[in-house]
Every structure is written in structure tokens, then in C-alpha cells.
Amino acid sequence: MTTEQALYKYCLRLGDNALIQSYRLSEWCSNAPLLEEDLALTNFALDMIGRAQLLLSYAGVVEGMGKTDDDLAYRRGERQFTNTLISELPNGDFAFTIARLFFTSVYEYYFFTELQNSADTTLKAVAAKTLKEVKYHKAHATDWMLRLGGGTEESNTRVQAAVNALWMYTGEQFETDKADAMLQDINIAVDMPPVKDKWNVYVQEVLLDAGISVPVADYMQTGGRNGVHTEYLGHILSEMQYLQRAYPDATW
Amino acid sequence: MDVLEKTDSIQAEMLRHFEEKIERGDAIEPRDKMPDAYRKHLIRQMSQHAHSEVIGMQPEGNWITRAPSLRAKQILLAKIQDEGGHGLYLYSAAETLGVSREELISQLHSGKAKYSNIFNYPALTWADIGAIGWLVDGAAIVNQVSLQRTSYGPYSRAMVRICKEESFHQRQGYEIMAKMMQGTKDQQEMAQDAMNRWWWPSLMMFGPHDSESPHTGDAVKWKIKRHSNDELRQKFIDKTVQQAEVIGLTIPDADLKWNEAKGHYDHGPIDWNEFYRVISGNGPCNRQRMEHHKRVHAEGAWVREAAEAYRLRKEKELLHL
Structure with missing residues (x-):
């Protein structure tokens, strides 16, 4: 594997996470429990589409085959997508969406904080821009974890169920492989164990404050980063890519 | 003077004071005394407007996950967010009249409050997203520009903010249509089909002809409404016909032609049966x-x-x- 190939993979994974998470959040449009929340969740989706555009465009440049962000978003199949599984799970109820946003935004907060020190100037710039947005996502998700955990019996039960169901999808966020190791050697990629430690500390603290127990199960699902997904991804792609696939000669 | 007569004379004095204010062109503010009918008219109109913004998120939201490019998705999502934001300002503006958002929503659910009839039509293809932005928002802007000078202060200020964003929406819709008309044959057909389906309902957005409009009297006297339904509709037609021609779309009205003497386009008859059928609950x-x-x-x-x-x-x- 060349450095370019590793970097392509790295950008693609980050771009795919943003793209697929934005897809799920955008599904809340006109479906949220209050209008303010409709605006907040779709606003986060907008941030993530912007991030996906930057990262996928850069992946296209690094790959050197002349592909655009749209080519990568709309013309790849299920097995070529490299987002984490947690990004693609269906929204479930509001508690499930918030708990997912909590787990992913806390991870992204610490991850992009570190990526600001990357030796790759594009990634460094993307990280600085993303961090500003992710701070809000994390603050918003944290507020709601506390509200749902400490609200009513029903909200506590729902958010606890969401945390339990999502827990086994959180570990994949910290996985690394050869590509990451290669890039870490030249100070491009983030060193993951410290990110994981910080994530653990923050998550446990908030769950404790919110009156939510931390799941004990330690089996972690894996596969997304290597293109082995849940059944849900195929449905996302068939919807998202429908016009591009049905009218391959058209530009929109 | 007995008590009843005294109350009547205070009422008459208040109304005179209010109407003088309106006459001078001053804005009415939430703490000002206002006739009950004025307050009721505003609550009805502003809540209908707020509900329309919110219900309008549904047909467009229906296409977010299928938007054909990242840029198109971003623009559409930002636009729908604006609509939600407009709903929020308008609910807040209506709350200054002493009614809560929760009450307004329950009136929507009971059928007492309405929303714009246009959103009872389906957004079937991607071109419909273009047509909604260009025609529906285009029609809404004509109405909203006129409402920037409406007599109730909070409503008028909300309209000033909203108009700024709506003109961006209209450009977004027009850009989608223009791009499709420059595209493949399939895209051109899709665009013309959306035009055919959305044109007449867009004209109906301005409401019945002036001779048939039940709410016009007081609303005009109190300067809530500054232009009549037919005046606004004509303004919309005049500006839209040329925009359609530029990108090669045909307006689905065989009677449409320029009237040199009037300086306006004449148009064919609007199917008011359809309008009343949809408004009474039987739209698609x-x-x-x-x-x-x-x-x-x-x-x-x-x-x-x-x-x-x-x-x-x-x-x-x-x-x-």
C-alpha cells in the first residue's frame, strides 16, 4: 500500500461517516418532536454534508482518477462504503438518535481536536473547521442525554434502551489498521488510544450524571470500515443514489 | 350617562383612536389597544401562515434523501430549515396576540386553522422541487412583499426577515428548472410535467377573485392586507411568464397572452371547483x-x-x- 492509497482510505472513511450520518439526521426533517429540534438536527446534517464534500473531494484528488465528491457519494456500491456501522443504523426514536449523536460527536470532538495537528494541511484545515461544528453537536447531545436521563421515567427507560442497543457499535470508531499505522508514522493520522480514553471518561461521566447505567457488554461489532455493513446501508444507497443511477447521463 | 353608555363611549373612543393610527400609517404594537376583530383576523392569518411554513416542509422534505447531488441536498435542506425558522418567527409573532403555540397547533389538528392549500399537492419528481421553489415560493414572495407593510408591527417585521430568505428560495427552484431544461430529454420532460401540474395551483394560492373573497373588507380597511388577491396574482403571472420563456418552459394555459392595452398578461379561467374541492379536504x-x-x-x-x-x-x- 502506498501512502496515497492509505490517505485515500483515511479520507474516504471520514467522508463516508459524515455522509451517512448526515443522511440519517436529515431524515428527521419534519419528523422531530418540536420545531426547534427539527432545525437543530437538520442543521447538524448540513454541517456533515459540508464535511463530506470536503473529505470526499480530497479523497478524489488523492486517488488521482478524476473523481468528484458526487462521483464517490453517488456511484459506489455497498461494499465500497467505509463508514462505521453506528452511522447507518436506522434513527429509531428520538432517544436512539440522541444517544447515537452523543457517542459519535464525543468521539469526533476528541478525534478532530487531534487531527488539527496532522502533517497533512488539508486534513488539518478540515479538522479546524469541523471542530467548531462538532463542539455544538456534542453540547447539544449532552444536554439531551441529561434531559432524557433525568426527565421522566419513560424518557429514562427509552434513553437507557438506546444506550444499551448502541453500545456494541461504539468500539468500531477507535479501530485502526495498516493504513492508519502508515499515516501515523508520518504524523498524518490520529493516534487512537488517547482518543478512546478521553471518550470513555467523558461518556461515563455524562451517563452517570444522567442516571443512565453504563453497559457492561464488551463485545463490539465491526466491519463497516472494511465495507461489510448492516443490511440498512443498501437501503440508504438505493434511496440516496436513485436519480444518479436512473439517469446516468444527466447532470443536476 | 349610565354605565353601559359609558362603556360604549369608551369603546367608540378606542376604536376611533385605533383607526386614526391605522390611517396615519403607524404600526400597531402588541401592547396597543386593538379591536377584537382585528386581533382575531391577525391570529387567523398569522397562524395560517405559520402552519403553511411548517406543513410545507413535508413535500420538500420528501426529497431530501433523494436529492441528486451533495450540493442540491445541501441547498434543499438549508431551504427547508429556513421554512421551519419562518414557522418559528410567525408562531412567536402570533403569540404576541395572546395565543400559545400549543393552542395554535391544536387548532390546526382540529381543522379550525388552515394552511396553504398548495401543500395538499404531491411532490412527485425532483423537478417538483424546482417547481415548488420557483412557482410556489415565487407566489408566496409576491404576497409577502406586500405584507412587509402590513399594519401589525411584529407581523410586518417577521415578513421583512422572511422576504430576504424567500428570494433565495425562488432562485434555488428556478436554478433546478433551468438546469433540467438544459439537460437530457428525460429531464426536460420532467421539468415541463412539473410546470404543468404546479402552475394552476400556484395561481390559486392568491385566493378567490376579489369579487368572491370573504375576508377582504376589514383587512383592507385596517391595512392588514395591502393589495387585493387579483392584483397580487397578476403581478405573479407577469413576472413568471418571462422567466418560463427564458428557459424554454411552456405555461399550460392556451389563453395566456400579452394585453398591450392593459400592460399585463391575460390568462384563462381558473378551475375554482378544484380549489374548493382541495380546500374542503379532498386534495391529493x-x-x-x-x-x-x-x-x-x-x-x-x-x-x-x-x-x-x-x-x-x-x-x-x-x-x-
């Missing part, structure tokens, strides 16, 4: 739109309750510190 999507809004509102109840319970608990904790 009336049920779907209301059921969706009700379902989402009901499904979200536990979240709103949790937020309220948490807020109360925190307040209590602060008091006992």
Missing part, C-alpha cells in the same frame, strides 16, 4: 399532511414532557440551594 395529500403532523406531534409528546419535567426539577434544585 390533505389527509397525509395532517396525519403526518398529528403523528409526529403525538410521538414527540414524551420528549416534550421529559424536557419540561427536567426543567422543573432543575428549577426546584436551584431554589433549594
